[in-house]
Amino acid sequence: MNNDEKLKKWWEKTGLVTIFTAFITVLPLMITGLFGYMQSKSQLKIQKQKQVDEIQMKYIDRVMDTKKV
Incomplete structure (x- = not known):
């Protein structure tokens, strides 16, 4: 790394700008995917509880019917 590269400002460093741009581009997709995963997991849990109920x-209905007889 020569002296010119050390003195460059961060926005002049193409590698760093590329990494930041990629991160900013991917972040909304990651957040959307995470929320979708959490929502589907929550819905599956609710559905399972409904089945158990x-x-x-x-x-209970069957037990009550046999007690009547």
Whole structure:
């Protein structure tokens, strides 16, 4: 690295500017993907709980029906 490269300002360093630009470009996509993943994971958890609740209600109904007889 020669003296001229050391004295360059950060916006004159093409490698650094390229890295910053790539990061700024990819960041919104990463955030969108992360939120989508979290939302789908949350929906799957809710769906699983609904299924468990439905099974429990069917069991309770069946127990109540057998007690009537």
